[in-house]
Amino acid sequence: MEDSITLEDKLKERIKELTCLYRVSSLIRNSNFNNRKALLNEIGISLKQAIRFPKEAFVEIKVDEITVVTGKKIEDAIFIISAIKTFSHIKGAVTVGYSKRKFSENAFLKEEKLLLKKIALEIGDFLEREQIKEKEKIAQSQIERAGRLTILGEITAGIAHELNTPLANILGFTELLKERYKDDEIGSEDLDKVIDSAIYSREVVKKLMFFSCEMPQQMTAININTIIEESIRLLNPNFKKKNISCTVSFSSDEVYLKVDKIQLTQVIFNLVMNAIYFSPFKGKINIEVKDKQKIVEIKISDEGEGISKENSENIFNPFFTTKPVGEGAGLGLSVVHGIIKSHKGTIAHETNSPKGTIFVVRFPKS
Structure with missing residues (x-):
């Protein structure tokens, strides 16, 4: 099936390739980012039609967890492949293949390999714009x-x-x-x-x-390791009630910060008490203090049910709580947020593995 290609055939192939590029560009330009799989499927169809022997070819496009195949995929195949990259990181690939029994590697034209690279580049640009839009949101x-x-x-x-x-x-x-x-x-x-x-x-x-940060602060440079250790000792009865083990680790013996001692104690108390409340019986709580170049980072992790997506935006709002009526006023985390903000710090939460939540508090050293 790999007969020599005439000038007329070459011209026809170029038209097919240019039509494919125009079609792919139009698909990407008009995409609203909502259905990535449908978009990749349309690109696969357009690419298959642009190949020299479309009836014999298959096209496979992989991006992250999505894979679309146009035509019947052949395991014992010869193929050309081009990586899809976003911000220099490989996110997937575009593959075009033929059966080894019918074709040799000479079946692919040089222009088809260039076409594949251009389409992979177009998809990569689309994914980059998608990421930028998500970050902007x-x-x-x-x-x-x-x-x-x-x-x-x-x-x-x-x-x-x-x-x-x-x-x-x-x-x-x-x-x-x-x-x-x-x-x-x-x-x-x-x-x-x-x-x-x-x-x-x-x-x-x-x-x-x-x-609301209306309380007067007494800012002094202190070793916060001591404050955290004292807080954990005072909370020992609470750990024992649920048979929870707590491990504390410090990156260095002394970690100095200019903070309000009472307010920092309140931050640790609130976050650890929350971790205890949502931890299962015989659960584990880890507290990690890292003294970095410009910041001090405190991580408090538990093995509870975690924070649902719908609640994640509200947990620092005053009077918001997931606890039953009478067990919380919904001010604990909002107070923590206010104190950390008044210290020019930040607080965020992330998912613990395999389950639970990690609260990450960062205080600037300056």
């Missing part, structure tokens, strides 16, 4: 979320200030009433309930002020 989402958190911070700061005065009045006047009705046992008990409720409300207000 994530960046936009992060900007919008940061804006929402800033507005929430301003709102909660105002709420906290407005509530502080009436709560102080409730506590003060209730104490006076308790003195007046000290002989009334039932009345005193009721007043104790009012005092307890006011104190609880004041703690919620304090957390709101932490979230």
